[in-house]
Amino acid sequence: MTGEGTKFAGAPPTRHAEAASREPEQLGGSMHVGVIGTGYVGLVVGACLADTGNAVICADIDEEKVARLNRGEIPIYEPGLEPLVKRNLEEARLRFTTDVAMAVRESDIICIAVGTPPDEDGSADLQHVLAVARTIGENMNGEKIVVTKSTVPVGTARKVKATIEALTEHPVHVCSNPEFLKEGAAVDDFMKPDRVVIGVESDYARQALAELYEPFVRTGKPILFMDIASAEITKYAANAMLATRISFMNMIARLCAEVGADVDLVRRGIGTDTRIGPSFLFAGAGYGGSCFPKDVKALIRTLNDYGVDAGILQAVETVNEGQKRLMLEIATQRFGEDLTGRRFGVWGLSFKPETDDMREAPSLVVIEGLLARGATVRVHDPEAMEVARRYHLGDRVTYCDQNYEVLEDADALVIMTEWHMYRRPDLQRIRALLRQPIILDGRNLFDPSRMRDAGFEYYSVGRRAAVPSREPVAVN
Numbered sequence: 299m300t301g302e303g304t305k306f307a308g309a310p311p312t313r314h315a316e317a318a319s320r321e322p323e324q325l326g327g328s329m330h331v332g333v334i335g336t337g338y339v340g341l342v343v344g345a346c347l348a349d350t351g352n353a354v355i356c357a358d359i360d361e362e363k364v365a366r367l368n369r370g371e372i373p374i375y376e377p378g379l380e381p382l383v384k385r386n387l388e389e390a391r392l393r394f395t396t397d398v399a400m401a402v403r404e405s406d407i408i409c410i411a412v413g414t415p416p417d418e419d420g421s422a423d424l425q426h427v428l429a430v431a432r433t434i435g436e437n438m439n440g441e442k443i444v445v446t447k448s449t450v451p452v453g454t455a456r457k458v459k460a461t462i463e464a465l466t467e468h469p470v471h472v473c474s475n476p477e478f479l480k481e482g483a484a485v486d487d488f489m490k491p492d493r494v495v496i497g498v499e500s501d502y503a504r505q506a507l508a509e510l511y512e513p514f515v516r517t518g519k520p521i522l523f524m525d526i527a528s529a530e531i532t533k534y535a536a537n538a539m540l541a542t543r544i545s546f547m548n549m550i551a552r553l554c555a556e557v558g559a560d561v562d563l564v565r566r567g568i569g570t571d572t573r574i575g576p577s578f579l580f581a582g583a584g585y586g587g588s589c590f591p592k593d594v595k596a597l598i599r600t601l602n603d604y605g606v607d608a609g610i611l612q613a614v615e616t617v618n619e620g621q622k623r624l625m626l627e628i629a630t631q632r633f634g635e636d637l638t639g640r641r642f643g644v645w646g647l648s649f650k651p652e653t654d655d656m657r658e659a660p661s662l663v664v665i666e667g668l669l670a671r672g673a674t675v676r677v678h679d680p681e682a683m684e685v686a687r688r689y690h691l692g693d694r695v696t697y698c699d700q701n702y703e704v705l706e707d708a709d710a711l712v713i714m715t716e717w718h719m720y721r722r723p724d725l726q727r728i729r730a731l732l733r734q735p736i737i738l739d740g741r742n743l744f745d746p747s748r749m750r751d752a753g754f755e756y757y758s759v760g761r762r763a764a765v766p767s768r769e770p771v772a773v774n
């Protein structure tokens with residue numbers, strides 16, 4: 299027996315073969331949950347599960363991260379997460395530790411939420427997931443449910459199960475429960491999911507997870523139980539579909555730019571078709587982040603492994619790689635290949651608003667390209683500057699605390715992330731600060747004709763460039 303909370307089956311440990319057919323005898327009440335890996339996913343999952351009354355131990359091998367969390371400091375920017383973590387820490391439902399083995403021993407349900415970065419060949423690198431599986435196997439002290447929440451290729455749950463079972467006689471129920479939260483809205487997404495997908499192969503695990511998720515689906519959103527392989531594929535299919543919509547619209551945007559059409563009008567024209575729907579149809583400077591790029595690559599790899607043509611997804615990637623360079627292309631078309639002596643101001647670094655995540659951010663491609671051509675770059679982001687400085691750009695750019703500061707004497711403003719604070723700026727102030735009133739907008743924040751009337755040379759994605767033809771009119 300591990301903790302004081304609910305145990306799903308009172309019987310003593312059985313052999314693996316028997317485990318699949320057993321049913322929980324006693325459900326309801328607080329559960330003992332271990333979450334291994336305390337990054338964007340693990341921290342949100344741990345805090346939300348603690349908030350519904352479970353006893354949660356979050357374990358991570360990153361000592362600095364755990365020390366900060368134990369002081370109530372949140373190492374990432376995620377709206378709503380800090381009060382949730384603090385409250386559950388204070389009320390002792392949530393603990394943080396570097397002792398993964400202890401977290402395993404004390405938990406009945408163990409969620410694996412470690413990173414699965416791309417390997418050299420694009421496949422998901424499973425070394426962290428399998429390392430955790432070994433630690434679980436070595437520390438099994440009773441029947442446990444192991445849930446893969448990390449995004450892992452089809453067949454991984456089987457490998458996790460085999461790894462654990464090779465090290466223990468205690469029964470283990472391995473499930474696949476992919477996480478669909480969006481950075482920037484992660485707490486809300488976990489608390490009010492569109493659906494919960496769970497791949498299971500035993501009633502014991504099925505009932506325990508139904509119980510665990512019950513507080514989050516009270517409004518009637520479904521828990522979709524399925525076989526494990528289907529659950530594993532569902533996560534990749536979801537991300538690949540979303541990335542496909544983005545690249546599709548970016549391809550259409552390229553055509554709009556060529557013929558002088560407006561991709562925003564096309565977006566509305568198709569998004570109102572109920573078969574298509576309005577989400578994920580915005581053209582822009584390309585997708586980034588820790589999920590779409592790596593998950594598209596990993597799915598291509600899996601498709602190749604099984605001899606299935608991955609042509610659609612290869613095109614999705616190619617379009618996106620090109621799209622991340624679009625603002626750089628516009629800059630070099632406007633100012634020439636040699637940007638020595640030019641100065642650019644950049645608004646937005648994170649791969650999307652409401653996060654400090656810089657992984658695969660399109661801003662990095664543009665900034666590196668500008669620097670490589672001899673330009674100087676001043677940047678602003680409300681949350682991501684520290685991460686950018688520490689892990690990506692170092693002291694090669696100037697970081698400005700205030701967004702208008704980046705504009706001083708700059709040849710152009712480049713907008714890379716659609717943070718709310720950039721949506722209604724003081725246009726007269728921008729015009730006064732810039733060396734020349736040129737804006738390259740990678741997120742289509744403004745109306746081109748309004749920008750032209752305000753005296754700007756304005757370039758955006760999939761829309762006609764706006765060039766002032768007369769004296770600027772007063773705006774703002």
Ligand SMILES: NC(=O)c1ccc[n+]([C@@H]2O[C@H](COP(=O)([O-])OP(=O)(O)OC[C@H]3O[C@@H](n4cnc5c(N)ncnc54)[C@H](O)[C@@H]3O)[C@@H](O)[C@H]2O)c1
Binds near residue numbers: 334339411480589
């Ligand atoms: N970030 C997202 O929006 C998101 C959404 C859905 C799914 N996912 C998936 O969830 C997984 C985690 O993503 P993330 O963004 O939270 O990653 P992350 O890099 O932010 O966090 C991973 C954490 O795991 C820890 N870790 C690594 N090896 C460990 C080990 N052996 N034992 C304990 N801790 C270990 C790391 O120190 C790190 O803190 C990935 O598979 C990702 O694809 C991410």
